[in-house]
Amino acid sequence: EKKARLAQDSTTKGLATCRVLLAELEAHQDAWPFLTPVNHKAVPGYRKVIKKPMDFSTIREKLITNQYSNWETFIVDVNLIFENCERFNEDDSEIGRAGHSMRIFFDKRWAELLM
Numbered sequence: 001e002k003k004a005r006l007a008q009d010s011t012t013k014g015l016a017t018c019r020v021l022l023a024e025l026e027a028h029q030d031a032w033p034f035l036t037p038v039n040h041k042a043v044p045g046y047r048k049v050i051k052k053p054m055d056f057s058t059i060r061e062k063l064i065t066n067q068y069s070n071w072e073t074f075i076v077d078v079n080l081i082f083e084n085c086e087r088f089n090e091d092d093s094e095i096g097r098a099g100h101s102m103r104i105f106f107d108k109r110w111a112e113l114l115m
């Protein structure tokens, strides 16, 4: 009973921390490419190349509708944003640089908040 309650608490606390972390990501000055889903109709090749699109608004919706079982599943989706960005964009491009900057910020912050 106690163990189950502890696990539940840690999940609730973990997911509350994810909301804080997501708000910081969305507020970051380099977040602009990742705020909403890539418009694959306007971006030739995106739908073919990127099998699992992800963006901050989709993550927010999933958080609000309880689709993350714990903070690990949240981290997987955030990292998907950065992996997609690196796959589709040159490192030496506006969006590529924004992706690297956001990944560095995220790696630091989740370690501080969740580890």
Ligand SMILES: Cc1nnc(-c2cnn(C)c2N)n1CCCn1ccnc1
Pocket (backbone or CB within 6 Å): 032, 033, 034, 038, 043, 084, 085, 088, 089, 095
């Ligand atoms: C995220 C992301 N990764 N690639 C793109 C993108 C969109 N168009 N092109 C030519 C890309 N390489 N995006 C979305 C960037 C969304 N955006 C662009 C300008 N303001 C927002």
